[in-house]
Amino acid sequence: MLLSNAMCAQRDWACKNQRRFAHAYNMFAFLKVPQQHAKGSAFAPSCNGVTVCSHYDLIIIGSGPAAQKCAVDSAKLGRRVAVVDKLGMIGGVCVHTGTIPSKTFREAVLHLTGFRHQGFYGRAYQPWRERISVPDLLLRVQKVEKTETDIVVDQMRREGVEVITGTARFAEADEDDAFTDATSEGAVRVMVLKTDASHESEASAYRHLDANMAKMALSAENVLIACGTRPLRPAHIPFDGVRVFDSDQLLWGGVRDVPRELMVVGAGVIGMEYASMMNIIPGTNVTVIDPRDKMLGFADTEVVQALMYSMRTKGARFLLNEKVERVEKTDAGGSGGRGRVVAHLSSGKKVVGDAMLYAMGRQGNTDSLSLGSVGLETDNRGLLEVNDFYQTSNPRVYACGDVIGYPALASTSMEQGRRAALHMWHGQHAAALAMALDDGAAGAAPADHSMIRSPMDGGFLGRSSEHLFPYGIYTIPEISMIGKPEAQLTEEGVPYEIGVADFTELAKGQMLGGADGFLKLIFHRETLQLLGVHAIGEGATEIIHIGQVVMAMGGTVDYFRNAVFNYPTLAEAYNVAAHDAFRKISL
Numbered sequence: 001m002l003l004s005n006a007m008c009a010q011r012d013w014a015c016k017n018q019r020r021f022a023h024a025y026n027m028f029a030f031l032k033v034p035q036q037h038a039k040g041s042a043f044a045p046s047c048n049g050v051t052v053c054s055h056y057d058l059i060i061i062g063s064g065p066a067a068q069k070c071a072v073d074s075a076k077l078g079r080r081v082a083v084v085d086k087l088g089m090i091g092g093v094c095v096h097t098g099t100i101p102s103k104t105f106r107e108a109v110l111h112l113t114g115f116r117h118q119g120f121y122g123r124a125y126q127p128w129r130e131r132i133s134v135p136d137l138l139l140r141v142q143k144v145e146k147t148e149t150d151i152v153v154d155q156m157r158r159e160g161v162e163v164i165t166g167t168a169r170f171a172e173a174d175e176d177d178a179f180t181d182a183t184s185e186g187a188v189r190v191m192v193l194k195t196d197a198s199h200e201s202e203a204s205a206y207r208h209l210d211a212n213m214a215k216m217a218l219s220a221e222n223v224l225i226a227c228g229t230r231p232l233r234p235a236h237i238p239f240d241g242v243r244v245f246d247s248d249q250l251l252w253g254g255v256r257d258v259p260r261e262l263m264v265v266g267a268g269v270i271g272m273e274y275a276s277m278m279n280i281i282p283g284t285n286v287t288v289i290d291p292r293d294k295m296l297g298f299a300d301t302e303v304v305q306a307l308m309y310s311m312r313t314k315g316a317r318f319l320l321n322e323k324v325e326r327v328e329k330t331d332a333g334g335s336g337g338r339g340r341v342v343a344h345l346s347s348g349k350k351v352v353g354d355a356m357l358y359a360m361g362r363q364g365n366t367d368s369l370s371l372g373s374v375g376l377e378t379d380n381r382g383l384l385e386v387n388d389f390y391q392t393s394n395p396r397v398y399a400c401g402d403v404i405g406y407p408a409l410a411s412t413s414m415e416q417g418r419r420a421a422l423h424m425w426h427g428q429h430a431a432a433l434a435m436a437l438d439d440g441a442a443g444a445a446p447a448d449h450s451m452i453r454s455p456m457d458g459g460f461l462g463r464s465s466e467h468l469f470p471y472g473i474y475t476i477p478e479i480s481m482i483g484k485p486e487a488q489l490t491e492e493g494v495p496y497e498i499g500v501a502d503f504t505e506l507a508k509g510q511m512l513g514g515a516d517g518f519l520k521l522i523f524h525r526e527t528l529q530l531l532g533v534h535a536i537g538e539g540a541t542e543i544i545h546i547g548q549v550v551m552a553m554g555g556t557v558d559y560f561r562n563a564v565f566n567y568p569t570l571a572e573a574y575n576v577a578a579h580d581a582f583r584k585i586s587l
């Protein structure tokens with residue numbers, strides 16, 4: 001957009017002063033001046049209400065877990081940071097359509113069905129007397145979503161991070177005149193299409209910005225792309241958000257009642273979590289369809305079999321090796337006369353239901369970022385490639401979170417954001433910082449990246465150290481794992497032995513109503529080191545962390561055999577499983 005000379009002069013003044021103030025701010029960052037006041041008028045003046053030129057140390061596209069950690073850690077180091085996300089999306093997919101709402105949905109299902117108590121009072125026990133509807137479930141989800149949004153906004157604001165609601169993309173070459181000479185050499189240029197706030201705390205978070213501003217021209221020393229992913233929506237699936245929907249649409253209120261015959265297409269984590277939740281709602285039958293011959297391929301086979309068995313006993317049907325070729329909607333029939341949804345499979349089968357949840361993977365939100373402007377390309381799912389330090393092929397542009405693909409978890413995204421910040425602001429000196437955290441004394445700067453170590457995992461501070469993260473799958477019953485599954489160890493020719501503890505044999509398991517579940521520990525037969533932990537059942541995602549710590553410390557079966565655990569607990573399963581493994585190893 002062309003600006004008049006007067007506007008440019010005004011903007012130049014704004015940029016220069018803003019940068020001067022920014023440096024002053026950085027120098028006194030330890031004073032923690034609330035930036036809302038410090039930066040209010042001085043840092044972001046508008047140029048006739050059209051464009052603002054603001055310079056930052058870091059601009060982050062997206063406000064999910066990776067963005068939050070990177071923003072807060074960078075701000076703590078005195079950097080000037082702006083986080084941009086779309087209206088109503090501050091907190092990211094994690095808060096609005098992913099982790100938090102889906103796990104809250106699960107808690108609501110468990111509560112309203114009385115599922116956790118049915119072991120004692122029978123399968124007919126249900127505290128919620130009416131048929132459970134989606135709005136009943138969403139009541140809880142919306143409450144948690146609002147609180148979590150407030151927490152995220154408050155945390156970033158307290159650290160002085162500027163939160164901007166709008167849609168960001170890299171500036172195109174013909175937009176150069178929106179930026180001034182004051183923009184530093186080589187800075188990355190970002191355009192933001194601003195949107196107005198509706199959420200109260202979002203409004204106050206960026207109240208210092210001109211309300212009339214429609215487009216902002218921002219520049220930064222570094223940019224972090226943390227724009228996440230969205231559900232894949234192939235053209236041949238007739239999504240309407242009511243009868244045929246994805247995991248986002250399920251939360252948007254279009255689906256009024258829990259379907260009686262639900263088809264879930266895609267036996268990935270999202271598909272299986274929602275399928276198992278819906279499966280315990282009385283009056284609902286679930287059919288899972290997936291083109292692969294094994295679901296949750298990364299998980300331990302016995303654990304997956306136990307999940308399928310548990311779901312089958314509650315009525316679920318699995319159609320694996322089956323591809324949905326066409327989906328047809330009829331207006332007549334179905335529950336309440338609302339019509340049917342028919343899935344035509346490539347095998348010639350027809351599956352009829354009253355609704356379909358389509359969960360066949362996700363794709364990166366990179367298509368509208370004008371990535372070419374910064375010399376970047378994505379793969380066919382819109383995902384970006386990064387090096388061990390989360391830098392893309394453009395060293396000033398980092399990427400973290402779901403947009404870089406596997407493992408695509410909230411937990412790992414946070415850690416990636418933290419590590420990216422460390423590399424951004426300390427680079428090769430990060431090791432010195434990490435060592436200082438470890439032993440309280442700053443060491444010499446290491447010679448190269450391979451020396452950079454994390455105080456947390458003792459491994460390289462790059463993507464390569466991510467193997468030691470736990471995976472929690474919130475199906476009903478829940479699953480958790482860390483380390484390698486049996487099949488992989490067998491393939492790699494590693495000699496191992498397993499020990500298993502059945503939850504029904506634990507006092508705590510009985511107190512919880514004889515809930516299904518087990519813990520499997522895998523030990524190296526010769527070194528006795530713990531190689532993997534796989535659990536299914538109540539509390540699996542919590543107790544996994546005991547195994548995580550022992551694995552990180554290189555612990556062996558002896559730790560679990562000799563340790564005293566609280567009694568009665570599910571954690572006691574470690575002791576039982578270790579004795580089982582040791583007995584087999586000693587044979």
Ligand SMILES: Cc1cc2nc3c(=O)[nH]c(=O)nc-3n(C[C@H](O)[C@H](O)[C@H](O)COP(=O)(O)OP(=O)(O)OC[C@H]3O[C@@H](n4cnc5c(N)ncnc54)[C@H](O)[C@@H]3O)c2cc1C
Pocket residue numbers: 061062063064065066067084085086089090091092093094095097098099100102103166167168169226227228229247270365368369400401402403408409410411412413472474
């Ligand atoms: C249904 C579901 C359940 C899940 N459950 C779990 C779980 O139990 N545990 C777990 O660890 N993980 C879970 N995940 C994964 C987890 O939510 C993600 O790994 C995590 O949210 C990714 O974080 P992120 O930092 O990549 O950003 P995201 O949370 O993906 O957020 C990205 C943000 O970027 C914004 N954005 C995109 N483009 C632009 C743009 N051009 N301008 C401005 N903003 C933009 C989006 O609006 C969005 O708010 C789940 C995901 C889903 C979908």
Ligand SMILES: NC(=O)c1ccc[n+]([C@@H]2O[C@H](COP(=O)([O-])OP(=O)(O)OC[C@H]3O[C@@H](n4cnc5c(N)ncnc54)[C@H](O)[C@@H]3O)[C@@H](O)[C@H]2O)c1
Pocket residue numbers: 266267268269270271273290291292359360361362407408409471472473474
């Ligand atoms: N509890 C958790 O941690 C949790 C919960 C939900 C989602 N997530 C994250 O969200 C991500 C997305 O979950 P999801 O269930 O949509 O995806 P997914 O990658 O597990 O895929 C779901 C299904 O889509 C199909 N599919 C996926 N990628 C494909 C491809 N490239 N080509 C053909 N078919 C493909 C497969 O049949 C698969 O079973 C997961 O990778 C996971 O990291 C995590």
